[in-house]
Amino acid sequence: MNREAIDILVHSAWKLLEAKDYLGARELYTQGLKLDPFDATLWNYRSNAHMKLQHPELAFTDAARGLQLLDDKLATTNLSPEDRNFSVFMKIDLLFRCLLAAENLDICQTALKYIDRLLTNSHLLSNEARQTILSKQKSLKLKIKTKRHAFARASDSLRLNLNDVLNLGTMRITKYPWNEFEPFNSENDIETELKEINIMLEPIAPKLLVVRM
Known part of the structure; x- marks a missing residue:
């Protein structure tokens, strides 16, 4: 039904x-x-x-x-060939959607990770799609390099560790239980506590998600 x-x-x-x-x-x-x-x-x-x-x-x-x-x-072995093929191509679509969202959020390192995953399946991509992804990869790497150089010049006098600071603000979400109806499989007591915290925060901060780092 x-x-x-x-x-x-x-x-x-x-x-x-x-x-x-x-x-x-x-x-x-x-x-x-x-x-x-x-x-x-x-x-x-x-x-x-x-x-x-x-x-x-x-x-x-x-x-x-x-x-x-x-x-x-x-990861299961009981899929029919048709179901597996459909799932593979859906995965490509989702990887590209993750890439676009991360790029839009200006999370360059995360976007590059999805590009790497897409390129491991490059044999499934059209020439046009592959060229688009390679172009994005080149653009993002240049953007990261430019940001690193700009930050390095600005932070010389502060003696900051560039590698430590670059990860600030990076999206690190390992679970995605922001919808109240989504099933949540807790791995241990810590995950259960995190779920309870997020439920309490939902009414006042619906876009905030507390995760284990």
Whole structure:
């Protein structure tokens, strides 16, 4: 029953996207995720809606969650060839979406990590997609190099450790339980405590996520 209802929601959301009603489409994808929070495709679709609404931080979170689900799925051995092929290409799409969101957030090092993952699957990419990714890689590396040199010049008198400071502000999210309906598998007591803290913070800071470093 859930699958049929989700297919209807996805079809309706697609029509809203074509009409540029991104808020409406996002709401339908959210309804779908309440029915099946393990559907990586829905996380991918809602990530796209977030990007259309210019919320790259939410787009990154959704895409990363979808990627996590697909990695778990592809680690199993009981997938049919069709399901495995679909999952692989969906993974490519999610990797690229993570890249775009990280690039939009100006998190260059994170974006480069997703580029590296994409290039390991370069045989699955079209020539145009591969050239786009290589161009982004070159641009991001130049941007990082420029930032390093600028920071080094500005911080000489302060005697700061460049390698320590460069990681400040880097997004490090290992779990993505920001939706109240998403299942959460706690690894130990620390993870359980973190979940409780995030639940308490949700009403006053909905975009804040406390994670274990």
